[in-house]
Amino acid sequence: MLDVVKTVPIDYYLWLSCALFCIGVFGVLIRRNALVVLMCVELMLNAVNLLLAAFSTYLSDAQGQILVFFIMVVAAAEAAVGLGILVMIFRNTHTTDIYLLDKLRG
Amino acid sequence: MTLAVFLTLAIASVIFALIMVLTKNPVHSVIFLLLTFFAIAGQYVLLNAQFLAVVHIIVYAGAVMVLFLFVLMLLNLNTEAEPRQTARWKLAAALASGMLLLTIVGALRGGAELPIPETSDPHVGLVKNLGRVLFTDFVVPFEIAGILFLAAMVGAVLLAKREIR
16 A cells, blocks of 8 residues: 555645646636647646546556546647647747737637 | 655645746746646656656656747747736636636535545556556557557648748
């Protein structure tokens, strides 16, 4: 039996993940640089990953950690494509300010 | 001892994440997000999820954040030129995320009554065990993830390439 399972209640991991996720939401709302917004999305993904790993260890079920692995795969692909789009947007508009990216709005 | 390590890592990750959100310079944002990721990797080590800890460091600290830093330098955004939100918008954002936090915490209260088994297997996060599960039960999703990576690679190259006329 792991030391962490005995001494740290699962609640603590819940609160930590909630706090990190909400900081990520706060960042998405408050920042205007599209690059930093993408970074805040990464932070939110990591908050969820942490909780999945914690529950996986506490319940000694490997499927949670496999799911974290797949989330990392998708996050890496998302970062690559997102940054590619961002570079293209910058090439066309010479800015990454999300306020100037409302061209699709009717 | 374990609780102290957990609390240190938790407080450090929350503080680094807050600094990352609130700092004006995008390069500082990247660096503090990196520190947050290292704190989270520490949590994985604490949970004995060794495979995840290593993959987390390699993928996030090694690949994703370097990619972010590269794009930041490439686009010359490493100044404090980012226009700021108005004070009213900041207040609204803080209220919205704070209320989201309250809602999630309220919904998840009572986690202590969750049925955590008395005897748990400490080897669940080791490479041997995870590799066995990944290549038996999850082999089809694993192959699909490979195709996803191929598609993402082609897409990223196609998007970032300058058009040839």
